[in-house]
Amino acid sequence: MRTVLGVTGIRSEYDIMSSVFHAIKEHPELSLQLAVTGAHLSDAYGRTVDDIRNDGFEIVDEIESLINGDQAAARVKGLGIQLQGLVQTVSRVRPDWLLVLGDREESIATALVGAYMNIPVAHVAGGDRVVGNVDDQVRHAVTKLAHLHFTTNRESSERILRLGEQEFRVFNVGNPGLDRLLQVPDLDIGTIGDRLGFSVPVDKPIVMVIQHVISTEIDDAYRQMRVTLEAVAELGLPTILSYPNSDAGGQQMIRAIREFEHLPEIHAFKNIPRLEFVNLMRRSSCLLGNSSAGILEAPLLKLPVINVGNRQKGRLHAENVQFVSHDKSQIKRAVTKACFDLDYRAYVGNCANPYGNGRSSSLIADTLAHTPIDEKLLIKDITY
Amino acid sequence: MRTVLGVTGIRSEYDIMSSVFHAIKEHPELSLQLAVTGAHLSDAYGRTVDDIRNDGFEIVDEIESLINGDQAAARVKGLGIQLQGLVQTVSRVRPDWLLVLGDREESIATALVGAYMNIPVAHVAGGDRVVGNVDDQVRHAVTKLAHLHFTTNRESSERILRLGEQEFRVFNVGNPGLDRLLQVPDLDIGTIGDRLGFSVPVDKPIVMVIQHVISTEIDDAYRQMRVTLEAVAELGLPTILSYPNSDAGGQQMIRAIREFEHLPEIHAFKNIPRLEFVNLMRRSSCLLGNSSAGILEAPLLKLPVINVGNRQKGRLHAENVQFVSHDKSQIKRAVTKACFDLDYRAYVGNCANPYGNGRSSSLIADTLAHTPIDEKLLIKDITY
Amino acid sequence: MRTVLGVTGIRSEYDIMSSVFHAIKEHPELSLQLAVTGAHLSDAYGRTVDDIRNDGFEIVDEIESLINGDQAAARVKGLGIQLQGLVQTVSRVRPDWLLVLGDREESIATALVGAYMNIPVAHVAGGDRVVGNVDDQVRHAVTKLAHLHFTTNRESSERILRLGEQEFRVFNVGNPGLDRLLQVPDLDIGTIGDRLGFSVPVDKPIVMVIQHVISTEIDDAYRQMRVTLEAVAELGLPTILSYPNSDAGGQQMIRAIREFEHLPEIHAFKNIPRLEFVNLMRRSSCLLGNSSAGILEAPLLKLPVINVGNRQKGRLHAENVQFVSHDKSQIKRAVTKACFDLDYRAYVGNCANPYGNGRSSSLIADTLAHTPIDEKLLIKDITY
Amino acid sequence: MRTVLGVTGIRSEYDIMSSVFHAIKEHPELSLQLAVTGAHLSDAYGRTVDDIRNDGFEIVDEIESLINGDQAAARVKGLGIQLQGLVQTVSRVRPDWLLVLGDREESIATALVGAYMNIPVAHVAGGDRVVGNVDDQVRHAVTKLAHLHFTTNRESSERILRLGEQEFRVFNVGNPGLDRLLQVPDLDIGTIGDRLGFSVPVDKPIVMVIQHVISTEIDDAYRQMRVTLEAVAELGLPTILSYPNSDAGGQQMIRAIREFEHLPEIHAFKNIPRLEFVNLMRRSSCLLGNSSAGILEAPLLKLPVINVGNRQKGRLHAENVQFVSHDKSQIKRAVTKACFDLDYRAYVGNCANPYGNGRSSSLIADTLAHTPIDEKLLIKDITY
Incomplete structure (x- = not known):
């Protein structure tokens, strides 16, 4: 039974990940815990931690980190606060996996905690290319720190491989946000x-x-x-x-x-x-x-x-x-x-979706359950 | 006149960078300020901040960050503390460049502050490959965040290019630590x-x-x-x-x-x-x-x-x-x-050094003085 | 020439203190620097740091600390962040005095930094009694940490003396907020x-x-x-x-x-x-x-x-x-x-004001200029 | 069944408190959890957290906070870090009581968290007078923030009453460190x-x-x-x-x-x-x-x-x-x-001990079990 610690920081990202969280929670070989941080804990953004709790997930820590300022300084300061809190959580929970999506502060915080504490990090939606934003730089930095990459499309997988990641680490599972989309009543x-x-x-x-x-x-x-x-x-x-x-x-x-x-x-x-x-x-x-x-x-x-x-x-x-x-x-x-x-x-009306067909979540859960957690996974080599 | 804010965290790294810091300080178009953090401020490691002060550099902040523990958790927690302190320093100093070497906590802290606060980061000694250490992952993550790469050897430059960095960002200047080595009486x-x-x-x-x-x-x-x-x-x-x-x-x-x-x-x-x-x-x-x-x-x-x-x-x-x-x-x-x-x-006795010939520091200083600081520098694209 | 480091966190408190800050700035034996923190730096509260800058004061650091949450947890977490930032500022500035008003997070943060770093703390508006709020507890805690007490009224002075503070530390100067009130055009x-x-x-x-x-x-x-x-x-x-x-x-x-x-x-x-x-x-x-x-x-x-x-x-x-x-x-x-x-x-229309007559600021400035900074001031005894 | 969250930061203090922790753990109406911080987590000071674990206590979080420096600045910065961590712990655990001894960083951190988060704080060994140390100031500040005071001797109780604390909050229980002393084989x-x-x-x-x-x-x-x-x-x-x-x-x-x-x-x-x-x-x-x-x-x-x-x-x-x-x-x-x-x-050989007779721990546990937790306890008034 492996413990997965998911880290979630904002509604938009949670909307994509919640079907993954459900798939992990229901997987016979996995158990799920969530660290909730960032905008989820802010009244100004709807205090969406309550939605997460209502969805039935176990929240192992609330890590307040959102600085009330409208400057880039506030954002990176919040990252420092998040790191301090997350290391406390991970020290207690000692999960088998850390799991995070995207390119926000919680993504790089999670990846750094995993890399330094020698806990494998599974990263969802790396490799995407969206020029013009610090988030791109952060996303690729997360890729260089993470141990497993669940991409949402073929192009992103290829980009990650060109970034020097080893092939066994990269899985094009499609976008898990779509899984839930089809199930919405x-x-x-x-x-x-x-x-x-x-x-x-x-x-x-x-x-x-x-x-x-x-x-x-x-x-x-x-x-x-x-x-x-x-x-x-x-x-x-x-x-x-x-x-x-x-x-x-x-x-x-x-x-x-x-x-x-x-x-x-x-x-x-x-x-x-x-x-x-x-x-x-x-x-x-x-x-x-x-x-x-x-x-x-x-x-x-x-x-x-x-x-x-x-x-x-x-x-x-x-x-x-x-x-x-x-x-x-x-x-x-x-x-x-x-x-x-x-x-x-x-x-x-005839377009096809390059981001998957709505079955990403179970692919992610299965991979987390079965990937060997060993030196090969933990010690990252690059292919050149 | 451009202001360069150097960040230094430990004696071993300062020994390599001090000749660069001198070259910047003496450059007619640059001024240098140093943020000193990490082991430099710890009595247990010789409180080497005093050496820096004796070398005549202007220290703009001392940012204590070294947690007294012997666990990986302490290291990443120290990074969070460092980030919080550095963002305060950078908010005040508003430098034209951030400059940092290597693959330690201060390297990734500096790179993150620069990336989020839209201040260009010059990184020394990226691209090196030393398998078996979290520092490797961190070094490559810093590369994905930094805006200019001063490598110490040809192989590292090539590795950085393969990591998708644009060619105009990469300079093989050799290892600046050697500059000072030859001048030691x-x-x-x-x-x-x-x-x-x-x-x-x-x-x-x-x-x-x-x-x-x-x-x-x-x-x-x-x-x-x-x-x-x-x-x-x-x-x-x-x-x-x-x-x-x-x-x-x-x-x-x-x-x-x-x-x-x-x-x-x-x-x-x-x-x-x-x-x-x-x-x-x-x-x-x-x-x-x-x-x-x-x-x-x-x-x-x-x-x-x-x-x-x-x-x-x-x-x-x-x-x-x-x-x-x-x-x-x-x-x-x-x-x-x-x-x-x-x-x-x-x-x-006949070996040749692939890490340069002792003139790296002035190359770095000149590049910082003359590289245009513009959108092309600040908005990072990758070559694929 | 003594340096006074004032700490200010919110408009309502700054409105009271600004006439004191002016009196210090203009005093021939004092120089003033301000550390600005808390709500002053938040767009949501009008980013009033800009008003302070427009008033002509030297801001030595902006210390973002306001966590965007609506819970008590956010408030005390913000205090922790503030402490971390303020110690960095004080380590650099090495002021002769720390000066702060009231009973908010910045008050206790300033008092703690002064007490631990052996820098005298002058506290304005201690001793007031307003039952029903954590601020009361904090205000009295600040009194036990601070070295000089500028009260706004006779009752507060008496309360501070009963709290065991030595008489030479207590000055009823009236409320400095009133100084400025009378001067408003x-x-x-x-x-x-x-x-x-x-x-x-x-x-x-x-x-x-x-x-x-x-x-x-x-x-x-x-x-x-x-x-x-x-x-x-x-x-x-x-x-x-x-x-x-x-x-x-x-x-x-x-x-x-x-x-x-x-x-x-x-x-x-x-x-x-x-x-x-x-x-x-x-x-x-x-x-x-x-x-x-x-x-x-x-x-x-x-x-x-x-x-x-x-x-x-x-x-x-x-x-x-x-x-x-x-x-x-x-x-x-x-x-x-x-x-x-x-x-x-x-x-x-016939009421008298027990909180002073509008000349508090110069009293505070003079006292900061002339109180000996010695062991007697720094080592606090209590009168029983 | 009330939950008591004890906070402990260093061996010397834990030696005094451990008999109290045992008495709480074994009390039918109480359960005990410990947050461990400060020097307990440092190899340089023997990593005494392991002793605590061996003593059979439940540790709910390890909060690393000890900055490796030999300056007062490091101490107060560590306090800021501790505060950030402790608020995360308390937000999760939501204890009925916070319990802490003495006059160190963890004492004031605990008292502040309790005061701001409206959780009653029981403080052991307040009121002592040891002139010449910042710890004295901190101890009295903790008294002004805490809700219940377990003193170790008559003089300390009297001092706390003179500090304006209400009589129902003060208990002279003697020094709990002595309880264990007599039981040492x-x-x-x-x-x-x-x-x-x-x-x-x-x-x-x-x-x-x-x-x-x-x-x-x-x-x-x-x-x-x-x-x-x-x-x-x-x-x-x-x-x-x-x-x-x-x-x-x-x-x-x-x-x-x-x-x-x-x-x-x-x-x-x-x-x-x-x-x-x-x-x-x-x-x-x-x-x-x-x-x-x-x-x-x-x-x-x-x-x-x-x-x-x-x-x-x-x-x-x-x-x-x-x-x-x-x-x-x-x-x-x-x-x-x-x-x-x-x-x-x-x-x-004939001296008598003014610090109690070795039965303090059970007195503390009983008081925590039976004191009503209500507005009277939480809203602090002072007696003048």
């Missing part, structure tokens, strides 16, 4: 509206907006959000907006949102629960912004995406994405096409 | 002895011993040190030993040393100042242990080296190194050959 | 409105509301704020509200405020600058809530105060305060009396 | 020697030496230790010495010890286990230095004590203590009297 439109406290329009195309900060463009965050909001305001279509992550600059974006959220067509939410979120995606006509959901999940739902700005640019994607600049008329044109151009919508 | 034997408080033997070959812990072999640290000490005790040659670094496990090695340091032929020192150290190397017949000095510096001094165990194994090296196991008779045989086999000594 | 009503972006009513009594969380009543924070807001909403008087401090529970209060701030008579501000704040106090008919401004400053302005709940209860106060429970009808009755009962208003 | 002299690896002299009076650093006299630590060692060296009596605590300056003392420990009569130990320690006390003729054992425990064993310097000065004590300066001849005279003056030895 259908809600009818009335229920969605009741739960979110507004009436979901049925007669008009719905635009969903999720836009995050790019760390190298923090100073432009306010303007970027405004341009997007001006575009949707002028289109006059019903728009559902979810608040940005707690990244540096996020506060500026929220300021921009506050200036628009009084408009009758704009419905802004601090935190849309996953169930409602997926059902809204199913009923929307397009997704606008720069959320990774547009790249990863939208293809499975055949949802057209308009990706604004540099985030996600150059990333492997299906045929459902239009890339535009932070330019109001470009955005308006692309949204209009996504909502009303029937040929284009049919074309998107 | 000669001391006569009486002076060395006076300064260290013992009488340096002149009629017998001297063996120098420096042996560090391997992080994946911490539990074996005590035995490894004992084997080496038993070998030199049986050889009965005059032996000069320098205490190990403050790595986890170092305490165990010190325990082994304590059991031997009463022997008349064994002279153990907590901290041998650089001047005396280099002069001792010049007068020794061989260097025994696993110090990187054996790989990097010894060739320039034509000094035979016996490298014990897995540390340094597989590393680019000149013809002056014999690799042996933690095995008493292997060690004794190799030391005897190094001290008394005249053919072998002549062969070593 | 008058703004006409149009200017105030222009600066705050709303039209200040001239024909009706204005109610100002400032209500903070009580740490032992965090779970009741939301309800407490709602009761107050319901009362003012029903009275229908023009109401100006300032957001609560960043204490645990503050987020809950802000949630309550969000539910009322759409009402036309309610004008809520995240951060009212001092100049506008004082001018609003001068023009208001009463101050409602539990702000210490009601106890300390309002008497000098002859402003009636309605203090709600347990905060400030039992504190030395002038005749301008009515104490009520978190009870809507009590609040409404007291506000009505304060605004419309002319006898009562005349009675308040 | 007798070892014969041969066994003691075997276990410690030296031959205990039987024909001469034995001098035990334990001397700690005074925080306000750190710079004098080396000289103070030398004076004591010179005195015992000149007396030529068999001397058993235990290393000082990990306080700032301790490293300097250890340096002095190293210069004397080669003498045949001097037997220095890094860590003497409690069993051997007590048996050595029983067989020694006097205890020399400034250990609190001389004040607290020695009277129960009728052991003469020579207390050197300012530590312990002015403290309530029995007739067994001679106070001397750091003066060689004073020390020699007092030791001679203690060892050879039969009248004086008879006089000491």
